[in-house]
Amino acid sequence: MKETATQAQSRPGWDWPEILAVYLLGQVLPSGAFYVLLASGVLARIYGAERVQAVPLLPGDATRLGLWCVVLAFPVQLVATFALLWHTQRVTLGQLGLPGTAVVRQLREAGLLGLVLIPVVYGIYAGALLLSVRLGVTPTEHSFTRLAQEGLSSSEAVLLVLAACVVAPVWEELLFRGLIQPWVIARGWPAQTVTLALAIGLASLQGPIPAGAAGIAAVLTLVCPAKWRGNYAGAVLFAFVHTAAWPSPIPLLVLGLGLGVLAQRGGLVGPIVLHAVFNGVACVELFVPFLPKLT
Numbered sequence: 151m152k153e154t155a156t157q158a159q160s161r162p163g164w165d166w167p168e169i170l171a172v173y174l175l176g177q178v179l180p181s182g183a184f185y186v187l188l189a190s191g192v193l194a195r196i197y198g199a200e201r202v203q204a205v206p207l208l209p210g211d212a213t214r215l216g217l218w219c220v221v222l223a224f225p226v227q228l229v230a231t232f233a234l235l236w237h238t239q240r241v242t243l244g245q246l247g248l249p250g251t252a253v254v255r256q257l258r259e260a261g262l263l264g265l266v267l268i269p270v271v272y273g274i275y276a277g278a279l280l281l282s283v284r285l286g287v288t289p290t291e292h293s294f295t296r297l298a299q300e301g302l303s304s305s306e307a308v309l310l311v312l313a314a315c316v317v318a319p320v321w322e323e324l325l326f327r328g329l330i331q332p333w334v335i336a337r338g339w340p341a342q343t344v345t346l347a348l349a350i351g352l353a354s355l356q357g358p359i360p361a362g363a364a365g366i367a368a369v370l371t372l373v374c375p376a377k378w379r380g381n382y383a384g385a386v387l388f389a390f391v392h393t394a395a396w397p398s399p400i401p402l403l404v405l406g407l408g409l410g411v412l413a414q415r416g417g418l419v420g421p422i423v424l425h426a427v428f429n430g431v432a433c434v435e436l437f438v439p440f441l442p443k444l445t
Contacts, residue, residue, distance in 0.1 A: 196305075213294070349367070
């Protein structure tokens with residue numbers, strides 16, 4: 151009998167070395183793309199040699215150049231990731247939840263969940279933003295938001311949408327829901343503890359408030375039903391990877407839980423689509439400001 155996506159995810163053939171290697175691919179390959187583009191002279195022709203060779207790059211310029219690198223490196227990242235997982239553990243796309251089972255049902259559930267979840271996530275963000283201001287905590291905007299405020303060329307606008315609505319949903323769902331979530335579910339408390347500790351460590355890099363929030367989220371694991379703990383741990387890590395844009399991790403925790411449920415029910419197509427739609431709403435807000443800024 152053909153194995154379903156849920157059954158396949160319950161028995162992952164990978165462990166933390168493969169997850170770490172995939173994560174590093176996502177960090178190293180865009181950086182490599184920058185040096186390729188720099189050596190080719192493409193970036194110099196677009197922005198000027200002095201601007202792209204400045205050390206250090208201005209924050210806005212770093213984000214602009216990063217858009218080119220992230221988008222261009224993305225196909226290589228996917229090929230390298232699948233090749234690595236196959237070479238080391240013979241991991242198939244089916245084990246990762248791609249495309250999963252009943253794709254039409256996944257899309258339908260993603261749409262229905264999105265109608266409820268997206269307004270809820272934005273509502274939680276608005277509340278967290280208000281609370282942060284009242285507590286004297288200065289919110290920090292996403293780098294894409296700051297870039298849009300500075301002004302985008304048409305090519306940069308296209309790259310930003312591709313990065314937010316294609317690269318981020320596919321890559322993050324593959325990493326968090328395809329690799330990390332089933333690993334935590336299968337390995338139990340040891341993997342869960344590692345995942346939550348990483349979340350707190352990442353949050354601490356942004357200051358005591360994010361670190362404290364991550365710590366509270368980790369403690370809530372104690373009251374989380376056992377069948378939810380793997381999903382919850384993965385969602386906490388997913389949320390607090392985004393601590394650079396505070397208080398985004400608070401609502402993103404809720405989003406991560408919803409994406410995790412979709413992944414467990416059928417595979418990664420539903421979570422990728424819902425994630426893309428969510429980020430698409432945020433992209434629309436960059437150009438038509440009528441919603442709180444959240445990416």
